[in-house]
Amino acid sequence: MNLNRIANGDSLFRHCIYPASFQGQRFLPGKFFNIKENQEGILLGSLAWQRYLPTTARVHAYGCRLASNRNKGTVTAKRAITHTYRGAYHITTDSVRALKGTENLQELVSADVVHHIEQGEISHVDLRIILKPGVDIEATKTAIIDRLWNGCSGPMLHVCPGDSTDSRHGAALELSPRGAYLDDRSRITTLWFRIRFRVLTWIWQMGVFRKQFI
Amino acid sequence: MLFELNKIYIQPIVVASDPSAISVVKSAGGQMQQIDSGSSSVVMSIPTSQNIVLRTSFSSVPVISRLQAEHDYGELGKALHEMIELDVDDEWRIDSAVYDAARYVAAELMQNSFPPPRIFTHGQKSVVFNWSDQVNNAYLTVSSDRISALISTPAHIKHRVEHLPTGMHNFGSFLKTFQPSDNTQRRLSMTSSLHDPSDFAD
Numbered sequence: 001m002n003l004n005r006i007a008n009g010d011s012l013f014r015h016c017i018y019p020a021s022f023q024g025q026r027f028l029p030g031k032f033f034n035i036k037e038n039q040e041g042i043l044l045g046s047l048a049w050q051r052y053l054p055t056t057a058r059v060h061a062y063g064c065r066l067a068s069n070r071n072k073g074t075v076t077a078k079r080a081i082t083h084t085y086r087g088a089y090h091i092t093t094d095s096v097r098a099l100k101g102t103e104n105l106q107e108l109v110s111a112d113v114v115h116h117i118e119q120g121e122i123s124h125v126d127l128r129i130i131l132k133p134g135v136d137i138e139a140t141k142t143a144i145i146d147r148l149w150n151g152c153s154g155p156m157l158h159v160c161p162g163d164s165t166d167s168r169h170g171a172a173l174e175l176s177p178r179g180a181y182l183d184d185r186s187r188i189t190t191l192w193f194r195i196r197f198r199v200l201t202w203i204w205q206m207g208v209f210r211k212q213f214i
Numbered sequence: 215m216l217f218e219l220n221k222i223y224i225q226p227i228v229v230a231s232d233p234s235a236i237s238v239v240k241s242a243g244g245q246m247q248q249i250d251s252g253s254s255s256v257v258m259s260i261p262t263s264q265n266i267v268l269r270t271s272f273s274s275v276p277v278i279s280r281l282q283a284e285h286d287y288g289e290l291g292k293a294l295h296e297m298i299e300l301d302v303d304d305e306w307r308i309d310s311a312v313y314d315a316a317r318y319v320a321a322e323l324m325q326n327s328f329p330p331p332r333i334f335t336h337g338q339k340s341v342v343f344n345w346s347d348q349v350n351n352a353y354l355t356v357s358s359d360r361i362s363a364l365i366s367t368p369a370h371i372k373h374r375v376e377h378l379p380t381g382m383h384n385f386g387s388f389l390k391t392f393q394p395s396d397n398t399q400r401r402l403s404m405t406s407s408l409h410d411p412s413d414f415a416d
Contacts, residue, residue: 020305023293023334030334030344030353034305037337104371136376138340139362142355143371145336150368177368 006093006113011050012125013088015063016155016173017070019081027174029149035141045127047113052123054193056156059088062123064160069119084163087155087173090181095151096127105143107135122204153181286330290320309338311358316341319356
């Protein structure tokens with residue numbers, strides 16, 4: 001069994017952290033995916049894999065940890081930033097891999113999601129997009145972000161324990177073009193997801209995964 | 215949100231003590247209805263229900279909308295200026311060359327009566343102007359040396375156009391290709407969303 005391979009059709013989540021995806025209190029879909037270029041010229045983003053977040057509670061717990069980690073050491077010289085998790089959007093691996101070959105988006109060599117444990121989070125996934133040489137990277141990023149946003153469902157709103165209960169909290173997220181996310185897994189499927197998560201996480205904690213990913 | 219009327223239906227109403235005595239007769243041309251109230255011999259001619267398309271907004275609205283747009287563009291200009299003063303590692307920081315280009319583009323947009331856009335960045339090398347409604351999205355990606363336009367729907371990317379000006383002085387000509395077609399009412403909106411971006415000409 002290839003534990004790294006993310007199958008077509010698998011569910012992924014993108015977590016929305018305030019203020020990164022916002023302008024003031026206004027949610028910006030264009031800032032939501034935060035695609036960055038690494039030193040090799042590859043466009044990278046972050047997602048979370050449902051295989052290791054088998055329940056909605058675990059999806060939100062991941063988001064809360066994400067915001068909490070960002071709050072450690074984020075005070076800049078000019079302002080203090082408090083990151084809060086607002087909710088998550090759902091997207092499938094198909095939507096990501098379909099970027100390559102999308103009409104009017106011919107700059108891509110490849111678009112894929114790769115399992116990559118990061119900062120102790122087993123569910124972390126890299127969004128990796130390789131562009132052809134010589135293309136307009138900025139305009140291509142806009143097109144990619146547009147397609148990714150239009151492939152999302154949600155949001156799944158959440159308030160982390162200890163966060164403000166301000167009435168605006170969570171209300172600023174925008175309904176995605178695909179509408180609300182519906183978890184249509186059967187009870188048996190969900191049970192299997194939970195069991196598999198327990199087994200895989202146990203294996204990982206036993207060190208087997210660490211050897212595979214080093 | 216500005217709620218714009220574009221159709222009015224005229225609904226005739228008759229109040230009578232004896233509704234059964236009322237008869238409605240259409241004229242030969244079908245344009246008018248005649249109501250005969252029987253014994254009282256009261257005859258009233260009223261137009262049939264018809265659609266009246268209002269092709270222009272009330273005269274006061276464009277004035278208010280333009281003032282609002284100028285205010286919003288002023289705020290946008292302030293936001294752009296703040297973005298060049300942010301810390302180097304701030305996600306919203308932009309280069310001064312990008313700021314110059316974005317400011318010029320914003321001025322042209324206002325000059326051409328575009329509703330004020332939302333803005334975001336990919337990093338320091340570009341600013342993106344964005345308009346969207348429930349169906350369509352439009353983007354202008356402004357870098358220091360080029361501008362790219364994109365129009366999309368949830369299903370696909372409809373158009374992508376790139377403008378590589380030698381200097382930004384001929385951007386206005388490029389923007390004219392991005393304007394609504396002649397048969398579409400062009401108006402300023404109180405909101406920052408486009409009502410019908412698909413009307414943009416290629």
